[in-house]
Amino acid sequence: MKITVFTSSPNKDGLTAACGAAAKEGAAAMGAEILHIDLNAFNIERCKACGNGWGTCNKEHVCKTEDDFEQIHSIIADSDAYVIISPVYWGEMSESSKAFFDRLRRCEAWKKEESLLYKKPVIAVAAAGGSGNGTISCLESMERLLKHMGAAIFDLITITQKSRAYKITTIRESVMEMLKCRI
Numbered sequence: 548m549k550i551t552v553f554t555s556s557p558n559k560d561g562l563t564a565a566c567g568a569a570a571k572e573g574a575a576a577m578g579a580e581i582l583h584i585d586l587n588a589f590n591i592e593r594c595k596a597c598g599n600g601w602g603t604c605n606k607e608h609v610c611k612t613e614d615d616f617e618q619i620h621s622i623i624a625d626s627d628a629y630v631i632i633s634p635v636y637w638g639e640m641s642e643s644s645k646a647f648f649d650r651l652r653r654c655e656a657w658k659k660e661e662s663l664l665y666k667k668p669v670i671a672v673a674a675a676g677g678s679g680n681g682t683i684s685c686l687e688s689m690e691r692l693l694k695h696m697g698a699a700i701f702d703l704i705t706i707t708q709k710s711r712a713y714k715i716t717t718i719r720e721s722v723m724e725m726l727k728c729r730i
């Protein structure tokens with residue numbers, strides 16, 4: 548059983564990193580093989596909307612922009628479950644998450660049942676600051692993204708600096724519960 552955990556913050560010891568650590572703890576407790584992708588550590592450009600708006604993503608299901616996207620695209624395909632953790636920036640996903648997942652959606656959405664996320668369980672986490680403003684809009688956009696790719700959303704979790712203590716536990720336990728359903 549393999550799980551991919553995505554994080555997408557420049558802060559190595561911030562809230563997103565703590566959520567990632569909790570997700571990995573939960574996965575390790577279930578004996579899963581863990582692939583951690585820190586999207587900020589890769590060179591992933593924004594979608595160029597090639598051609599008339601659709602490029603090779605539409606028919607060939609790959610992106611022709613030459614950066615690190617296709618490397619990640621290929622290594623995440625065989626995971627059984629996913630956790631996507633993004634800091635909340637302006638009520639949205641972070642730029643590194645948005646750049647990667649916008650392009651992943653374009654490549655996977657038209658594959659329908661062949662989408663690498665089709666019917667696979669996913670937990671999305673929106674990690675916000677003290678105000679928590681925009682946490683719901685961030686999660687809503689993550690939910691839409693996952694539905695476009697046919698994922699089976701297992702949970703959508705908000706966490707702020709205030710709720711950190713108990714939501715970290717929630718993240719760890721939700722990952723364990725998600726993987727329990729896959730055994």
Ligand SMILES: Cc1cc2nc3c(=O)[nH]c(=O)nc-3n(C[C@H](O)[C@H](O)[C@H](O)COP(=O)(O)O)c2cc1C
Nearest residue numbers: 556561562563634635636637638675676679680681
């Ligand atoms: C550019 C930017 C925009 C932000 N926008 C929001 C926001 O809309 N709502 C919110 O609650 N926090 C916002 N924050 C705060 C971050 O979500 C918060 O600091 C979060 O913990 C970041 O994760 P990190 O600790 O992994 O860096 C923003 C931070 C940055 C840098």
